[in-house]
Amino acid sequence: MAKRMDPELLYVECSQCGFPVLWAAGDTTRILRGAGIDFSALDERCMIVSEGCPRCNPDEKIFSTHVVRLSQERPVHRPGPGTN
Numbered sequence: 001m002a003k004r005m006d007p008e009l010l011y012v013e014c015s016q017c018g019f020p021v022l023w024a025a026g027d028t029t030r031i032l033r034g035a036g037i038d039f040s041a042l043d044e045r046c047m048i049v050s051e052g053c054p055r056c057n058p059d060e061k062i063f064s065t066h067v068v069r070l071s072q073e074r075p076v077h078r079p080g081p082g083t084n
Contacts, residue, residue: 005042007032012065014053021053037067045070 007029012021028048032039051064 004039005044005046007039007042010042010046010048010067012048012050014056015049016052017056019053019055021048021050031065032067042067043069045072 008025010028012023012028013019014021046067046069048065048067052060053063054060057063
């Protein structure tokens with residue numbers, strides 16, 4: 001049986017300022033359920049991106065969010081000048 005990802009462990013980052021976004025316990029689960037996201041599709045490569053946050057938009061209270069999956073591909077190593 002595959003392990004289920006706990007949605008509360010997803011990293012949340014602001015797309016505007018790049019800072020982590022901290023929510024109250026249970027908020028991630030509530031938001032993902034409301035969006036109809038299947039928890040079994042989440043894994044350690046997933047994160048939530050917020051379109052703004054209280055740090056960079058202090059007058060706003062609600063921000064759009066989306067779940068992204070980071071690529072598994074590793075960057076190709078390119079030797080620098082003078083290396084073989």
